[in-house]
Amino acid sequence: MHIETNNHGDVLVVKLFESRLDSYVATDFRDAMDGFISQGSERIVLDLSKVEFVDSSGLGAIVTTQKRLGRARDLVICGPCETVMRLFKLARLDKIFQIVNTEDQALTVLEV
Amino acid sequence: MHAPTEPSTPSVQPDASTRPPRILVVDDAPLNRKLLSAILDREECQVLEAENGERAISLARTESPDLVLLDIMMPGMDGYEVCQALQADEQTRSIPIIFLSALSETADKVRGLELGAVDYVTKPFDRGEVLARVRSQVRIQRLSESLREANRELRVQAKTLQSDLAAAADIQAALIPRARPEAKCFDMAWRYVPCTSIGGDVFNLVQLDEHRVGIYMLDVSGHGVPAAMVTVSVSQTLTPQGGVLTDPNAEGEQIRSPDEVMRLLDDEYPMERFDKYFTMFYMVLDTRSGELRYCNAAHPAPTLRRADGSLEYLSEGGTIIGMGGVMPFDEGRVTLRPGDRLFLFTDGIAEYTGDDGEYGEERLEEHLAAAPAGDVQQACDEVVDSVNEFGNGRHPNDDITIVALEYRGRSPGDPSQT
Numbered sequence: 267m268h269i270e271t272n273n274h275g276d277v278l279v280v281k282l283f284e285s286r287l288d289s290y291v292a293t294d295f296r297d298a299m300d301g302f303i304s305q306g307s308e309r310i311v312l313d314l315s316k317v318e319f320v321d322s323s324g325l326g327a328i329v330t331t332q333k334r335l336g337r338a339r340d341l342v343i344c345g346p347c348e349t350v351m352r353l354f355k356l357a358r359l360d361k362i363f364q365i366v367n368t369e370d371q372a373l374t375v376l377e378v
Numbered sequence: 379m380h381a382p383t384e385p386s387t388p389s390v391q392p393d394a395s396t397r398p399p400r401i402l403v404v405d406d407a408p409l410n411r412k413l414l415s416a417i418l419d420r421e422e423c424q425v426l427e428a429e430n431g432e433r434a435i436s437l438a439r440t441e442s443p444d445l446v447l448l449d450i451m452m453p454g455m456d457g458y459e460v461c462q463a464l465q466a467d468e469q470t471r472s473i474p475i476i477f478l479s480a481l482s483e484t485a486d487k488v489r490g491l492e493l494g495a496v497d498y499v500t501k502p503f504d505r506g507e508v509l510a511r512v513r514s515q516v517r518i519q520r521l522s523e524s525l526r527e528a529n530r531e532l533r534v535q536a537k538t539l540q541s542d543l544a545a546a547a548d549i550q551a552a553l554i555p556r557a558r559p560e561a562k563c564f565d566m567a568w569r570y571v572p573c574t575s576i577g578g579d580v581f582n583l584v585q586l587d588e589h590r591v592g593i594y595m596l597d598v599s600g601h602g603v604p605a606a607m608v609t610v611s612v613s614q615t616l617t618p619q620g621g622v623l624t625d626p627n628a629e630g631e632q633i634r635s636p637d638e639v640m641r642l643l644d645d646e647y648p649m650e651r652f653d654k655y656f657t658m659f660y661m662v663l664d665t666r667s668g669e670l671r672y673c674n675a676a677h678p679a680p681t682l683r684r685a686d687g688s689l690e691y692l693s694e695g696g697t698i699i700g701m702g703g704v705m706p707f708d709e710g711r712v713t714l715r716p717g718d719r720l721f722l723f724t725d726g727i728a729e730y731t732g733d734d735g736e737y738g739e740e741r742l743e744e745h746l747a748a749a750p751a752g753d754v755q756q757a758c759d760e761v762v763d764s765v766n767e768f769g770n771g772r773h774p775n776d777d778i779t780i781v782a783l784e785y786r787g788r789s790p791g792d793p794s795q796t
Contacts, residue, residue: 289600289601318578321776323599323600325599325655326655327650329649329698329701330653333649353518356725357676357697358696359697359698360703360707361697362697370608
């Protein structure tokens, strides 16, 4: 799994370089996110702009990450494509997650 | 060390990699056998000797040597015939054979190799050459043996897993209705196509009281065994005795409202519990009045096709089950009239991907809208057939479930029927 991270103040920006966040990648992804949280990251921007498809396992991994962070407001998702956004909407998670178009907007939301 | 005189040792040696290699030397000339035995003895090989082809075949069967050194020119059966016989026998087929002969013509070597021999040594023997060829063949033989053993174990394990899966599939098949319900006020049919032998989709209907039925469909995230096991657990919870669909201690109304059922499940199945969530649709249908109360927890919205052909979608509800109450679950209400049809399905249909992309919600909707009146089973079959046709028979990558229900209404003069 290819993932890249950047720190902006206390916010960790995680960019996933996988076209599919599905059952093959979900466990690794969840473990990586778990690792960031265990290492002290409390606010995370998840950049999904390179992801073209998320299945139920992938969605589960994102939800787990959000729940591990504790407060829903501490996870901001940016750049989901139309297909991924459709999934968020179907699961009504668009009402729970903060979802924006760009990384800059995400950082603004988190007031960095 | 020379050939043991006691009867054969077991053909499968548990310590095959540590015991000395056992080598069968076949030559009609006693001097040659003696010479080879002397060479091999120093390598700490166990040497078995045979002076003709018949004896060689019998020893190969009973002693399972690691290697056969086989002379070609022998009275009676010659080496080629012995080689063919050993190759033809299941029990001796895997024993490697090195031909020994004064013949040094290429054609003879080729013939020997074509018959299945692994190597060739020419007389007079060079000690170093014999040992080098024997060592390398014994090493290969040992490796092949351990591979064969590993393969055997894997096959046994795969077989066990297969039969476990088949048993699990049987258990799961018991979670959905056995047969079409014999209800007078409505008709119901379905098709269920798991993507592996077991899946993460499940649906059922539960008689809640005299005239009300509960119908649910859920789709657990992921698929295969873990998802299937969650469907078993949730199905147990959703039995009439499970304590969720009804509250036997309640005064007055004991049947829980669909949104309340979702709240209880959301409590009972937090994502952290099994690392799974599920989408679900649950409805309570009053079969006498057609009144339908439902809650949709992020499940693909069931399509209600009215008798006049218009379409409605049952989308009131909330998010996926397992989020731990981050959002309220709302209840939706609609009233069925005779001739109305309700279709419940999982996302495996719209998201089914063939060579031409996704099957898609639009295609599904077109099918449901166009479905002719008549048998509801036929309506389900047509959707699944259309998915199969779209994918050119390619097996689905997610479980596919569709349930069709047609409301008939109460026939006059029978107030009690469901």
